[in-house]
Amino acid sequence: MKLIRKRFYPEEEIDISSDQIVYLNDTVLVTKWLPIKKREDIKWGASCIYFDKGIKISKVYGHDDRLIYTYCDIINTRKDEEKIITEDLLVDVVVYPDGSYRIMDIDELVMLRRENKISEEIVLDALHKLNFLLNDIYNGFELDKVEEFIEKKE
Numbered sequence: 001m002k003l004i005r006k007r008f009y010p011e012e013e014i015d016i017s018s019d020q021i022v023y024l025n026d027t028v029l030v031t032k033w034l035p036i037k038k039r040e041d042i043k044w045g046a047s048c049i050y051f052d053k054g055i056k057i058s059k060v061y062g063h064d065d066r067l068i069y070t071y072c073d074i075i076n077t078r079k080d081e082e083k084i085i086t087e088d089l090l091v092d093v094v095v096y097p098d099g100s101y102r103i104m105d106i107d108e109l110v111m112l113r114r115e116n117k118i119s120e121e122i123v124l125d126a127l128h129k130l131n132f133l134l135n136d137i138y139n140g141f142e143l144d145k146v147e148e149f150i151e152k153k154e
Helices: 106-114 119-136 146-153
Strands: 001-007 011-015 020-024 030-034 043-051 053-061 067-079 085-097 099-102
Touching: 001 020, 020 146, 030 146, 053 099, 053 119, 067 119, 085 106, 085 119, 099 119, 106 119
Parallel strands: 001 085
Antiparallel strands: 001 011, 020 030, 030 043, 043 053, 053 067, 067 085, 085 099
């Protein structure tokens, strides 16, 4: 299965097929991965893409295998029998181990809309999914099941 990560900003399309697929069905894709570029702070990660919700939850681990943070991407996903393309809708939420969180990159969403590089539909879709994600975080973060999927499959 070919895995592609597509971004609006910076505009790029990256083949991430080297990610290990841990679990795949009609509603989720779970992967384990190494950073694309070697990093001093990150050793590895694991992600769960919820196809129907437009959310990707990634657990990011340091070189001591401790959780650094949980990175939540707002996405669109297209899939067929040969490939899965994940399109990053810019807005992200980082959740720290202490439960605090930070919303990121709304400025990029606004900038690209103002420059007519993305449609109003994409902006509204991203904000709708962000609202869903934040409500999930406020209510116990039920989407945060990456480690459960990994443990079941190992």
